[in-house]
Amino acid sequence: MMQVDRRNFVKWALKVFASLSLARFLGNYRLLHAATKNPDLVAVKDGSPAQMFEIGIKAIGGMESFIKKGQSVLVKPNIGWNKSPGQGANTNPDLVGKIVELAYTAGASKVFVFDHTCEQMNECYDSSGIKKAVIKNKGFMLPGDEEGHYKKVDIKGAKILKKALVHKQYLDSDVVINVPILKHHMSTRMTASLKNLMGVVWDRRIFHRKGLHQSIADIALVKKPDLTVIDAYLIMADNGPRGLTSSDLKLKKMQVISTDPVLADTAAAKILGQTPEDIHYLNMAKAHGIGLMDLKKSTIKKISCKV
Amino acid sequence: MIKKSRLLLQILSFSLTLLIFLKIVGNFNIIKAHNATFVLQNISSIPTLNLPPYLWISAIIIFISAVIGRAYCSFLCPVGFIQDLARKIAMKIKVGSKMPVNGRLYLRYFILVLCLFLMVFKSSLFHYFDHFSNLGRTINLFIMPRLSFSSALGILFLLIIVVIPIYLPRWFCNTLCPTGTLFYFLSKRKLITLKVGSDCKTCNKCAPECPTNCIQGGVIKQRLCIDCFECIQECNFQAVKIKARLPFQKRVPAALPTNRRQLLKSAIAAPIGILSANALERVSRPTINPNMVTPPGGNSQKQFKSSCSACQLCVSVCPTKVLYTTHQSIPKMDYIKSYCSYECNTCLGVCTTGALSYYPLEHKKLIKMGTIKLDEKTCIPFVKDQDCAACAEHCPTGAVMTKLNKGRFRPVIDEDVCIGCGHCQHVCPVEPVRSITITPLDTHKVAYAPKKKDKKAKVEQDVDNDFPF
Known part of the structure; x- marks a missing residue:
């Protein structure tokens, strides 16, 4: 038993102080070092969706480098279908919840989540589990099922979709984080980050009428999402975007995080087993100057969560 | 005591109906048990052999009405509650007549017979008179306002149950409502009857409080009384008493027509009845529309149309709003406006008459x-x-x-x-x-x-x- 006299106490206290300050210094140094050299794309694998995001966002510079204090944040997941999280049709709810939580820790004033769903809105919000996860983390679920929530905008540089009704919160938010799930698509071959932006537009039938690929590339000109997180944990490899049976799904346990939506989609296409050049809207988005498609020239950081 | 418990039960019953229409209560068993309290809707499912669950609740209500009278009308009926409420508010702000006289009631016998005939012919046209179908149309009017024949009927019913009671309390119950008439017939030989004794001072204190205004000057008009027992509580002299009767008492059998005049009358009435029944059968045959998609669980258009009582409950609870009301106020699916949700069997679980049979989600x-x-x-x-x-x-x-x-x-x-x-x-x-x-x-x-x-x-x-x- 150590005797607690004055001398011993002072020695002990000094040791604790010294180690704490050293740790703090080291930690700061590491953060500073990382911030100077952020990779273009971070690919994480073999963890849970929320865990992979926590590790991945640190590797790309931390949530603080995207969200300044007091900014409003929009998280745009894919909540298109009235399906449960295990059916791989909507973004993982834990991931969305984690992003909302980390956005608040980074100093966001308000975090909003919405999607213009393909099926009835309330059913999709409930059965996807996303509404529960967002409300648990004090985020705000916004409706997107009425024309009144949308505002007409002119799209500069668009080829065919010169005007569109875009959700007001998408236009007003300071920071937009696009969180799609990686899925096969029956007509565009793949749906990931650029295709997920169809969920901020009111009239989507016009996309199909005018030309689906070009419209998808055009709508990305409205606003470039600040961060793209592609959920490739449970991917739909066939019969997408809705999926018919469990045999359409594949467990990949991956996640792609990037500031460049086109680059993220290119990497996602490879994970899905598609040739990125075959996906027309990616080439068109590249032609618009939204992002790059060259994975070899960009810096990629690959992380495995397996110990 | 009776007054308060009656009010409480009425409020509970009415709010349950309202909550089901507003999709706040969605439990299958609660909804089906609630639906079973609307007796006429459930009786209508017997000829079609498409029986909804909880039929025993309807049986209990019928039994109660045979033993102690029209307790359903006074304690549970949501339509009755609205009428009582309208009457009470009118009395508070001093509008309407204080001593109304309810007039002739012959219409209600005709309507009941008509409704029962329509049911035998597997027709659901009784919904034009049934209180639940009409209440549903009125509630649906507020949930989904749109211009149609159905909403016109809803407005008409709203006037009947809100405006008319100010002048003639419970006019609908005692003049039109087939369920009320059915319970009146069943309760004709009930075991408990209200009687005014000789202590009555004819002070008429009970008269304005009576929900049907059947007690006036110390006389109870039994054909109007809905057995709410409020007058017992109201009387200062305990003059209104409950008189019990033993079951299986001998009764005088009704005399058969014996004289020539009566025989002639029946001889003329019988063929008229047969002819009109024939005409009724033709009217009640549903028209088949080849462009109409029958909602899931309806099995066939003929079966669906002949048993749907047009209460608009499925239309109100449909999450995608694909169900909408046609001109005959029977629901139809509109695929331009919406679509039928794959992961949903809500409408099958709420149907009152069995027009939409219930299937579990995997079957649907x-x-x-x-x-x-x-x-x-x-x-x-x-x-x-x-x-x-x-x-x-x-x-x-x-x-x-x-x-x-x-x-x-x-x-x-x-x-x-x-x-x-x-x-x-x-x-x-x-x-x-x-x-x-x-x-x-x-x-x-x-x-x-x-x-x-x-x-x-x-x-x-x-x-x-x-x-x-």
Whole structure:
């Protein structure tokens, strides 16, 4: 038993102080070092969706480098279908919840989540589990099922979709984080980050009428999402975007995080087993100057969560 | 005591109905038990042999009305509650007549007989008189306001139960309501009767409090009384008393027509009755509309139309609002406005009459209401040579898939797995006539389940799981 006299106490206290300050210094140094050299794309694998995001966002510079204090944040997941999280049709709810939580820790004033769903809105919000996860983390679920929530905008540089009704919160938010799930698509071959932006537009039938690929590339000109997180944990490899049976799904346990939506989609296409050049809207988005498609020239950081 | 418990029960009953219409209460058993309290709706399901659950609740209500009288009307009926409320508010703000006299009641016998006849002919036209169908139409008016014959009936009923009671309390219950008349007939030889004794000072204190105004000057008009027992509490001299009667007491049998005049009357009445019944049968035969998609669980259009009591409950609770009211106020599916949700069997679980039979969700997913038809002459991938496949994206069963054909993904249809939910028709971008449409089936069939590629039930991780870049 150590005797607690004055001398011993002072020695002990000094040791604790010294180690704490050293740790703090080291930690700061590491953060500073990382911030100077952020990779273009971070690919994480073999963890849970929320865990992979926590590790991945640190590797790309931390949530603080995207969200300044007091900014409003929009998280745009894919909540298109009235399906449960295990059916791989909507973004993982834990991931969305984690992003909302980390956005608040980074100093966001308000975090909003919405999607213009393909099926009835309330059913999709409930059965996807996303509404529960967002409300648990004090985020705000916004409706997107009425024309009144949308505002007409002119799209500069668009080829065919010169005007569109875009959700007001998408236009007003300071920071937009696009969180799609990686899925096969029956007509565009793949749906990931650029295709997920169809969920901020009111009239989507016009996309199909005018030309689906070009419209998808055009709508990305409205606003470039600040961060793209592609959920490739449970991917739909066939019969997408809705999926018919469990045999359409594949467990990949991956996640792609990037500031460049086109680059993220290119990497996602490879994970899905598609040739990125075959996906027309990616080439068109590249032609618009939204992002790059060259994975070899960009810096990629690959992380495995397996110990 | 009686007054307070009656008010409480009425409020509970009315708010339950309202909460079910507003989708706040969604429990299958609660809804079906609530529906069983509307006796006429449940009786109507007996000739069609499409019986809803909880029929024993209806049986209990019928038994109660035979023993202690029209307790349902006074304690549970939500329509009665609204009328009582309107009357009470009118008395508070001093409008309306204080001593109204309810007039002739012959109409109600006619309506009851008409309704029972219609039920025997498996027709649901009794819904024009039934209190629940009318209440449903009125509530639906506030949930989904739109201009139609059904909402006109809803407005009319609202006037009947809100404005008329100010002058004639419970006029609907004692003049039109077939359920009320049925209970009146059943309660004619009830065991408990209210009687005014000789202590009555004819002070008429009870008269304004009586919900039907059947007690005036110390006399109770039994044909109007709904057995709420409030006058017992109201009387200062305990003059109103309950008089019990033993069951199985001997009664004088009704005399058969003996004189010539009566015989002649019956001889004329019988053929008129037979002829009018024949005419009624023709009126009640449902018209078959080949363009109408029958809601899931309706089995066939004829069966659905002949047992739907048009209460608008399914229309009110439908999450996608694909059900809407037609001119005969019987619901119909509109695939231009919306689509039938694959993961939903809400409407099947709320039906009062069994017009929509209940199926569990796995079974409902295989009910084939219509079949798919693709018009390649207008379809975008065939005409404009563009990618589209909005239909294939949204199809829940794989009835529309895409196939790579000359460099484009073009839709391919499979009628076997199509259930006719209309999602493809709803999203098809071609206007004004959609390229992909649902042709309704007159009688529902069972569709094949969506095809599985392999029988692997569990999703497993690949062995070699590395980034391909």
